[in-house]
Amino acid sequence: MMLEQALAIAEVPAGPDRTDGAPEDSEETVVRGTVTVDAGDPFLAGHYPGFPLVPGFSLVQYVHDLVTGAAAVPPENPAVVRKARFLSPVRPGEEIVIEARVGRDAKGVHTTATVSANARPAAEIRLDHPQENL
Known part of the structure; x- marks a missing residue:
């Protein structure tokens, strides 16, 4: 199954009690998606033989794909990764x-x-x- 098919996007507008410091003129949405990585995914071949793990890059890509679909950002536009903190391994x-x-x-x-x-x-x-890339 392709990632685009696996990510199900559900939009829920953020409430008026935001405490995230976002400017009042910003629009904010909460999106949610799910995906299950197939053990046959070619990205797993070398990551790691005998103990396959989903690469961190793939997790970043899943977030990027979810956001570009939800926010009408062209998927080919570059994103700046401000933070990528990996807390536990993800297995196929x-x-x-x-x-x-x-x-x-x-x-x-x-x-x-x-x-x-x-x-x-x-x-x-x-x-x-960034706006200059949109």
């Missing part, structure tokens, strides 16, 4: 859940995401899509 076959707060303001699109695998924290990722 585990359900990966991504929940992201996506904000848009005059400077671009900003994302703060949490990634979990089988209900345990797996990563914290922050991405920016």
Whole structure:
């Protein structure tokens, strides 16, 4: 199954009680997606033989793909990775859940995401899509 098919996007507007420091003129949305990585995924071949793990790059890519679909950002536009903190290994076959707060303001699109695998924290990722690239 392709990643684009696996990520199910559900938009939920953020409430008026935001405490994230976002400017009042920014638009913010919460999006959620899930994906299960197939053990046959070619990215797993060398990561690691006999003990396959989903590469951290793949988790960042899943967040990027979710955000570009939800925020109408062209997927080919580059993102700036502000933070990528990996909290636990992710193995093929585990359900990966991504929940992201996506904000848009005059400077671009900003994302703060949490990634979990089988209900345990797996990563914290922050991405920016600067306005000059949109």
